Amino acid sequence: MTRVAFPMLCCLLLALPLGALAQEPAAGAGAAAPAAATPPPAAAEQPASGAPPAAPAAPDAVTGATPPGTHQVVPQPSNTLLMDRPSDDGTALLIIFNLIGTETTRIGAGVLLDGTWYRCTLRPGLLATLPTKADLPGYFGWRPPNPEAKVLTIDRYTKTNAAGEPESVPFEKDHEYTVRLVVVEGEQFEGFELGTTRTKEQWFNLAGANSLILSVLFAVVIMSFIYAARRNPNLFIRRIQGLEAVDEAIGRATEMGKPVLHINGLDPLSTLSTIAAVNILGRIARRVANYESDLLVPCFDPVVMTVSQEVVKNAYLEAGRPDAYREDKIFFLTDQQFSYVASVCGIMMREKPAANFLLGYFYAEALMLAETGSSTGAIQIAGTDALAQLPFFVTTCDYTLIGEELYAASAYLSREPMLLGSLKGQDVGKAFVMLIIVLGTVFSTVGMLVAQPGAMTGFDWDWITHLLSPLM
Amino acid sequence: MQFLKRRLPVIIAFCAGMVFWVQYYVPSQASQDLLETFTASWAIILFGAAFILGVLSAIEHHWTKITLKKAGYGYSLVALLVFGTMILSGWFPAQPSIRLGGAAPTLSWGMLAATLCLLIGIVSAVSYLLGGNGERRYSRGMTALVFLILGAVGAFVIQPLASGYMLLWKVSNPAFIGQTIKPDSMFMWFFDHCFVPLDSTMFSLLAFYIASAAFRAFRARSFEATALLISGCLVMIGRVPLGEQLILIPKGVLVSWYTAYLHLVNLPVPPDLATTLADLNITSIAGWILNSPNSAAQRGILLGVILSQVAISLRIMFGIERTYMGGGE
Numbered sequence: 001m002t003r004v005a006f007p008m009l010c011c012l013l014l015a016l017p018l019g020a021l022a023q024e025p026a027a028g029a030g031a032a033a034p035a036a037a038t039p040p041p042a043a044a045e046q047p048a049s050g051a052p053p054a055a056p057a058a059p060d061a062v063t064g065a066t067p068p069g070t071h072q073v074v075p076q077p078s079n080t081l082l083m084d085r086p087s088d089d090g091t092a093l094l095i096i097f098n099l100i101g102t103e104t105t106r107i108g109a110g111v112l113l114d115g116t117w118y119r120c121t122l123r124p125g126l127l128a129t130l131p132t133k134a135d136l137p138g139y140f141g142w143r144p145p146n147p148e149a150k151v152l153t154i155d156r157y158t159k160t161n162a163a164g165e166p167e168s169v170p171f172e173k174d175h176e177y178t179v180r181l182v183v184v185e186g187e188q189f190e191g192f193e194l195g196t197t198r199t200k201e202q203w204f205n206l207a208g209a210n211s212l213i214l215s216v217l218f219a220v221v222i223m224s225f226i227y228a229a230r231r232n233p234n235l236f237i238r239r240i241q242g243l244e245a246v247d248e249a250i251g252r253a254t255e256m257g258k259p260v261l262h263i264n265g266l267d268p269l270s271t272l273s274t275i276a277a278v279n280i281l282g283r284i285a286r287r288v289a290n291y292e293s294d295l296l297v298p299c300f301d302p303v304v305m306t307v308s309q310e311v312v313k314n315a316y317l318e319a320g321r322p323d324a325y326r327e328d329k330i331f332f333l334t335d336q337q338f339s340y341v342a343s344v345c346g347i348m349m350r351e352k353p354a355a356n357f358l359l360g361y362f363y364a365e366a367l368m369l370a371e372t373g374s375s376t377g378a379i380q381i382a383g384t385d386a387l388a389q390l391p392f393f394v395t396t397c398d399y400t401l402i403g404e405e406l407y408a409a410s411a412y413l414s415r416e417p418m419l420l421g422s423l424k425g426q427d428v429g430k431a432f433v434m435l436i437i438v439l440g441t442v443f444s445t446v447g448m449l450v451a452q453p454g455a456m457t458g459f460d461w462d463w464i465t466h467l468l469s470p471l472m
Numbered sequence: 473m474q475f476l477k478r479r480l481p482v483i484i485a486f487c488a489g490m491v492f493w494v495q496y497y498v499p500s501q502a503s504q505d506l507l508e509t510f511t512a513s514w515a516i517i518l519f520g521a522a523f524i525l526g527v528l529s530a531i532e533h534h535w536t537k538i539t540l541k542k543a544g545y546g547y548s549l550v551a552l553l554v555f556g557t558m559i560l561s562g563w564f565p566a567q568p569s570i571r572l573g574g575a576a577p578t579l580s581w582g583m584l585a586a587t588l589c590l591l592i593g594i595v596s597a598v599s600y601l602l603g604g605n606g607e608r609r610y611s612r613g614m615t616a617l618v619f620l621i622l623g624a625v626g627a628f629v630i631q632p633l634a635s636g637y638m639l640l641w642k643v644s645n646p647a648f649i650g651q652t653i654k655p656d657s658m659f660m661w662f663f664d665h666c667f668v669p670l671d672s673t674m675f676s677l678l679a680f681y682i683a684s685a686a687f688r689a690f691r692a693r694s695f696e697a698t699a700l701l702i703s704g705c706l707v708m709i710g711r712v713p714l715g716e717q718l719i720l721i722p723k724g725v726l727v728s729w730y731t732a733y734l735h736l737v738n739l740p741v742p743p744d745l746a747t748t749l750a751d752l753n754i755t756s757i758a759g760w761i762l763n764s765p766n767s768a769a770q771r772g773i774l775l776g777v778i779l780s781q782v783a784i785s786l787r788i789m790f791g792i793e794r795t796y797m798g799g800g801e
Contacts, residue, residue, distance in 0.1 A: 089501045173501060205499045212497055215782065222783050226792060270515070272781045275788070275796050282795035302526025303519060311795060328608060331533040332526035336667075338674035350543045364678055371681045385777040387770050395689040403773040407780035410795060411787075418792050426783045433775055 074183050074190040075101045079146060082179050082194040085153065086139050087208075090173030090201030092155035094139070095181055095194060099150060101127040105185050109154050112178035120179075121156035121168045127183075138207030142466045154179065173201045210467055221432075222425030229421025237420055242381050242399030243412050249379040250287050253354035259294035260284070261353035263344065263369065265360020265384070266300045266337065269307060272407070273385050277360035278304065278311055279410035280383075284357060285315035289324055297330040298347060300340050305332045341365040345372040358382040358397070359406060362389045370396035383409060440464035482791035489789035528592060528599075528615065531555070535611040559585050559622060561658040586626025593619030703761050710758020721752040 077097040085092040095109060105127040109120040127150065133140045134147035154171070161167040171177065178196040182189055229235055253260045262284060264277040281297065288295045295312065299305035309330045316325035333343045345368065348356070356373040358366070358380065366382075366389035373380050374396045382393035383401030393400045401409055404426070411419030447462045492510075495503050534548035562585045596616035600609055690701040709715045726749050734741050742748070750756070787793035 087499055089499050089504055091501075201500050203498055203500050205497050208497050218779070218782055219786055222786050223790070226787075226790075268519075272784055276784060279793060279795040299526075302522040302524075302529075305529060306522050306525055307796060310797075328529075328532060328536060332529040333533075334530070335526075336671065338671045342674055346544060346547065364675065367681045367685055368674075368678060371685055385773075387773060390773070391689075392685060395685045404776035404780040407777070407784050410793065414795075419787065422783045422787050422792065426779050429779045429782075430776060433779070 073188045074185045075099055075105060077181060077183060077192055079149060080181060080192060080194050082197045084197060084200045085155075087202050087205040090199045091171045092153055093171065093177060093179060093197060093199060095152040095154065095179065096133065096149050097152075097181060098146065098148065099127060099183065101183070101185065103128060105183065107150075107152055108182040108184065109152060110180045110182060110191065111154070111157050112180070113157075117180070118157040118159055120154040121158050122152075122154065125152070137466070152181070171199055173199050175199055218429050221428050222422050225425030225428065226418050226421040229417040229424070233417035235417065235420045235424055237412065237423055240401070240405055240408065240412055242383065242401045242405065243409055245379070245381060245399050246284065246413065247287065249355035249357075249381060250284070250291055250293060252379055254291040254293040256354045258354035259296045259351055260288055260355045260357070261296045261298075261344075261348065261351075261373075261378070262357040263360070264297070264299065264301075264304050264308060265358075265362055266340070266365065267361040268301050269303050271361055273361040274301075274304060276407045276410060277383075278307055280357070280359050280406075280413065281308060282311045282315050283410060283413035285312040286319045289316045289319035289321040292321070292324065295329055296347065296351065296353065298333045298340075298344050299331065300333065300335060302332050302335075305330060337363065337365055341368050344369055348372050348376050348378070352376050353378055356380045358384075358393065359401070359409075360384065361386050367392040367396065373397075436464060478794075481797045482794070486789050486791065489785065524588075524592060524595065528596060531592075531615050532608070532611050535614055536608070539611060539614075556618075556622065558659065558662060559589065560626075561662050586623050588623075589619045589626060590623030593617075593621075593623050706754060707758045707761055710753075710755045710761075715754035715758060718754045719751045720754070720757070723749055723751045726752060 077099040079096070079098045081096040083094050083096065084090070085094050099105070099107075103126075107125050107127050107130060108122055110117045111120060112118075130150045130152055132147060133144045133149045133151055136151055137144075139151075156168045156170050158166050159169050176196050176198045179194045180191045181194055182191045250260055262281050264281065265271075265274055267274045269275065269278070285295055297305075297308050297312065299308060309327055312330055313322075313325050313327070316322055334340050347353075348369075349372065353373075353376070356369075356378045358369060358373070359382070362369075362384050363386070366384070366386070370380060370382060370393055380397035381399045381401070382397040383406035384390060384393060385403045385406055387403075390400065390402060394402075408423050408426075411423050443464050444462050492507070495507055531552065534552050536542075537545045537548040538552070593616050596612050596619060600613040600616050686704070689697065690704060691697060709718065723746075727746055730745065730749065731741050784793065788796070
C-alpha cells in the first residue's frame with residue numbers, strides 16, 4: 001500500500017506547483033488586458049450596444065470593453081496616433097499604428113458620440129491589407145518616419161435610425177471625435193482608446209502641389225511662345241502627312257461629286273478630343289465651302305450636333321457661302337453605340353462619300369467604321385487619342401493622326417501664328433519631359449546600384465521619380 | 473452684339489476654366505459641391521435640352537429622306553415606325569396586375585413620354601410657323617403633326633382612360649400607368665428581345681472586321697509589316713493556353729547558360745537561381761512584348777496627348793482657339 005501511495009503522493013505534490021505555474025500567466029493576462037470571449041466573424045460590423053450577454057462580443061468589439069477573466073491573445077498595437085486626414089474636406093480621420101499580427105488579424109474602429117460608442121463603417125479589414133505610411137506619400141511624404149506603420153482611414157459610423165435600421169453616417173467637418181482602435185485575432189478582440197481629435201477642412205490639396213507647379217510652369221511656357229509668335233509669325237512646324245492630305249481628300253470629293261463625311265467621335269463635348277475634332281470640323285467645313293462640295297456630319301451626341309451646326313454655319317459664312325450651308329446635313333442619329341455604327345455604315349454604303357474624316361474619341365466601333373469606309377474606296381483620315389483604337393485606324397485608314405497630332409490639327413490647318421506658337425510651346429514641354437525621363441531613369445538606376453549594404457546613403461537618388469509621381 | 477457673340481463666350485470659357493482648374497486643388501466641401509452642382513445639374517439640364525433638338529433633328533433627317541424618296545428611304549420609314557412604337561410601348565403597363573386601394577401615381581413614365589411628345593410637337597409647330605424653305609418646312613410640319621397627335625393621345629386619351637379605369641375599379645396600379653419601367657413591361661420586352669440581340673449582332677461583326685483588317689495589316693510587304701506580323705502572331709499564341717505549352721528554351725538550359733555567364737564574369741551564383749528562372753515559352757514572350765515595347769510606345773503617345781490637352785485648354789481659356797464657338801477669327 002505504502003509502495004503505491006508514496007509515489008502517488010510525490011506525483012501529486014509535484015503536480016500542484018506545475019498546475020499553479022500553468023494558471024498564473026493566464027490569470028495575470030486577463031487582469032492586465034481582458035478580452036472578450038466570442039467575437040463575431042466581423043467584429044467591427046457589430047452594433048455598438050444592446051447585444052445580449054450570451055454574445056458580448058458585439059458591443060465589446062467596438063467599445064473595447066472586455067469581460068474579466070479571459071485570455072490575452074490579441075496583439076498589442078504600439079505607436080498609435082489619431083490625426084485628421086491631411087488635404088481633405090474635413091470628413092475623415094487617420095489611425096496610425098504599428099502592429100505585428102497574423103494573417104487573420106483584423107482591424108476595426110469605434111467612435112464615441114454623446115456618450116455612446118458607434119462602430120465605424122469599415123469593411124472587415126485584414127491587417128495585412130491595410131496601407132502603410134510608405135504607401136501614402138500624399139499624406140506622409142516619400143520618406144516618412146516609421147514607414148511600416150499601418151494607416152486606417154475612418155470617415156463614417158453606423159447608427160440605428162428612427163426606423164430601427166442601421167444607417168451609415170458620414171463624419172462632420174470641424175467636429176471632435178473620440179476614437180478606439182479594435183484589434184481582432186481569431187476569437188479574441190480588444191479595443192484601444194486613441195484619444196480625441198478634430199476633423200479639419202483643408203483649402204489646398206498639398207498632394208497636388210507638384211502638379212500645380214508643373215502645370216503653371218507649362219502654361220507660362222506655352223503662353224510665352226504664343227505671344228512670341230505674334231512678333232515672329234514665321235514658325236517652323238514639321239509637316240503632318242495626314243493634315244497635308246486634307247485638301248487632297250476634299251478636292252477628290254469635289255471632283256467626284258461625292259460628299260465629305262466627318263465624324264466627331266463618340267464622346268461628349270466635355271472631352272477634349274471631341275473639342276479638337278469640332279475645331280478641325282470648322283477648318284474642313286471652310287475648305288468644303290470653298291470647293292463647293294457637300295459635307296455630312298452624323299452626330300452621336302445632341303450637344304455635339306448643336307455645336308457642330310453652329311461651327312459649320314460660321315465656316316460657310318466666313319467662306320462667303322452662307323447659301324450653301326444646309327443644317328440638315330449635320331444631324332443627330334442615335335446615342336446607342338452600335339445603332340450609330342449601323343446607321344453611319346449605311347450612309348457610307350449608300351452615299352459613298354469620297355473622303356471620310358474620323359476624328360475624336362472612338363471605342364469598339366472604330367474598326368467597323370474605318371473598314372466600311374475603306375471598302376467604299378474613300379480617302380480616310382483618322383485621328384484619335386484612344387490608344388486601343390489607333391492600330392485599327394493605322395491599318396484601315398490612309399492617314400492617321402496619332403494622339404497629339406489630333407490636337408495640333410486645328411492650329412496646323414489654320415496656320416495662325418498664335419495657334420502655331422502654342423504648338424512650339426508644347427514641343428518645349430515635351431523636350432522637358434523627355435529630359436526628366438532620361439534623368440529620372442539615370443538617377444533611379446544609380447539609386448538601385450548604390451543601395452547596397454555599406455553604400456552611400458542619405459541622398460534620395462529617386463527624387464525625380466518622387467517629384468513627378470502622382471502622390472495619391 | 474459683337475460683345476455677346478465674341479467676347480462673352482471667351483470670358484465665360486476663361487472663368488469656367490479657371491474655376492475648375494482651381495477646384496481641382498481645393499479639397500474643401502464647397503469645392504466638391506461646386507463640381508457636383510455642375511456635373512449633376514447643369515450638364516444634365518444642358519444635355520436634356522439638347523436631346524430634344526437631337527430627336528427633332530433625327531426625325532427631320534429621316535422624314536426628309538422618306539418624303540424625297542432618297543436611296544434607302546425604307547430604312548428611315550422603319551426607323552420612324554420603331555421610334556414611335558418604342559414611345560408608345562413606354563405607356564403600356566409595367567405589370568398589368570391590379571391592386572385594390574391606394575392612390576394613383578402622380579407622374580408616370582407614360583405621362584413623361586406624352587409630355588416629351590407634346591413638347592417636340594410644339595417646338596416643331598413653332599418652327600413650321602416661323603417658316604423656312606419649302607422642303608424642310610413641310611417635314612417640320614409633319615413632325616409637329618405626328619408628335620402632337622402622339623402626345624395628345626398619350627396625355628388626353630390613354631392617361632384619362634387609365635385614370636377612369638382606376639377610379640372605376642379603385643385600383644392603384646392600372647394598365648397604362650407605372651412609376652418606373654418594370655422588367656416585364658412591353659418597353660423592356662422590346663428592349664430585351666429586339667434591341668439587345670441586334671446590338672449584339674452588330675458587335676459580333678467586329679470579329680470579321682478584325683480578321684479582314686489583320687489580313688491587310690499582316691501582309692509582310694515591309695520590315696514594319698513583318699515585325700507586326702511576327703509580334704502579332706506571338707501575342708495571339710501567347711494569350712491562349714497553347715502559348716504556355718510551347719517552350720522555346722527549357723529552364724534547365726537557361727540555368728546552365730546563366731551559371732556559365734556568372735562564372736565568366738566572376739560573380740557568385742545565387743543559391744535560388746533554379747527557382748527564380750522559369751521556362752521561356754511563348755506566353756512569357758507575349759508578356760514582354762505587351763509590357764515593354766508596347767507599354768513604352770503607349771506611354772510616349774499618352775505623354776504627348778496630355779501636354780497637347782493642356783495646350784488646347786489654354787488656347788480655349790484665353791480665347792486663342794475659338795473655332796468651337798462657331799468662329800475662327
